Amino acid sequence: MSPNVFDRQPSSLPLSRREFLPLLSAAAMAATPSSATAAPAAHGKKPARGAAARFVYVGTYTAPGVPPGGTHPSTAVGIYVFRLEPRDGDLTPVQIVTADNPSFLALDPSLTHLYSTNENGIVNNAPGGRVSAYAIDQGNGTLSFLNTALTNGTFPAHLSVHPSGHYLLATNYGTGNYPIYAILGNGAIGAKTDDFQGEGNGTGPNPDRQEGPHAHQIITDLDAAHVVGVDLGADKVNVWTLDLGTGKLNLNTVPFAPVASGSGPRHMAFHQSRRFAYVLDELASSITAFAYDPVRGAFIWLQTISTLPASFTGSNTTAEIRIHPDGQFLYNTNRGHNSVAMFEIDEDTGRLSVIGWESTRGEWPRGMNIDPSGTFLYAANQNTDTIVVFSVNRSNGRLKPTGAVVHTPTPVDVEFGPLA
Secondary structure (H helix, E strand, C coil): CCCCCCCCCCCCCCHHHHHHHHHHHHHHHHHCCHHHHHHCCCCCCCCCCCCCEEEEEEEEECCCCCCCCCEEEEEEECCEEEECCCCCEEEEEEEEEEECCCCCCCEEECCEEEEEEEECCECCCCEEEEEEEEECCCCCCEEEEEEEEECCCCCCCCEEEEEECCCEECCCCCCCCEEEEEECCCCCEEEEEEECCCCCCCCCCCCCCCCCCEEEEEEEECCCEEEEECCCHHHHHHHHEEEECCCCCEEEEEEECCCCCCEEEEEEEEEECCCCEEEECCCCCCEEEECCCECEEEEEEEEEEEEECCCCCCCCCCEEEEEECCCCCCEEEHHHHHHEEEEECCCCCCCEEEEEEEECCCCCCEEEEECCCCCEEEEEEEHHHHEEEEEEEECCCEEEEEEEEECCCEEEEEEEEEEE
């Protein structure tokens, strides 16, 4: 599939920060059709609400390849669309969209468009990584392809949409760069506005995984003041501001936050209070907790805690990290231990304390997500082709399987769309 040729610029560029703030508020309202998608509650608050029927999108590694960490060739063909059943969290199939390696997905703030990575390496002797755009039918949740664009790199592993809805932020794990794209008025991917290249060669102590920069995630903090890029190869989190008029990344005054050498940071999450941030260290199987200054975009180390029980002696890498919408609990997946680690967040200090570990009832849990109401947690077991659904105890954070097991090939990422 060749990249789209763009013949027009986004209808709303440039955009000043003054113009952006009311736009962000409007986008948040548009994305909140009911209490099920309302903003997270303050820490410790547990509003009595259940899950709502909504559309759910699952990214995959596709046939005929063996996915990273895989044990057998994939049989997946693209993006899998489901409908969430509020009673037990089960997922009913709606649509299968053919795409190559759409491993990670992101929705825009209005939940009208979906974007995917196409996690490819070298294709026809050139970097073959891409990102793709789809329109979402609000009535039935189905996807319609809009366009695709090259990422100027290999193995794009993550992407997100800026809260303004005007920019798509992406990563190339293989080549260590972060391409930024304008989003056109119809939701299609527009011109590339920037491409930040991670620095270093042999930047980390692990010669197999840290021989160079590896851009693994790019997200925006909760006030849309700073953009952060997690670099597994360099053991750091890059921090930028995004010029909303030009789409250019500018290094922050405090340009990065380090983690311990050899940790291999993969993903991170900001706490709803804006006071804390948590970085998941893939290679060290740990979480690094930081105090976060949202004005300066600065991270101050608080704690590093293992994601594994002390008795575990096997090999393990971590994959996904999520904070419960109530702000009281944090979860991550362990590949090898095949579990979801459960932590409580101290509302005053931000430090984590272990609740326990819950088996994912499958192997190599890569993706994991919590539905917007905080009722269900979904663990995607890549190597056993299942998504196992757990209910979340809002009092103590513990997980309990609902009995719903979704059989779908090579699930990688689970994302929640509009109400059904």
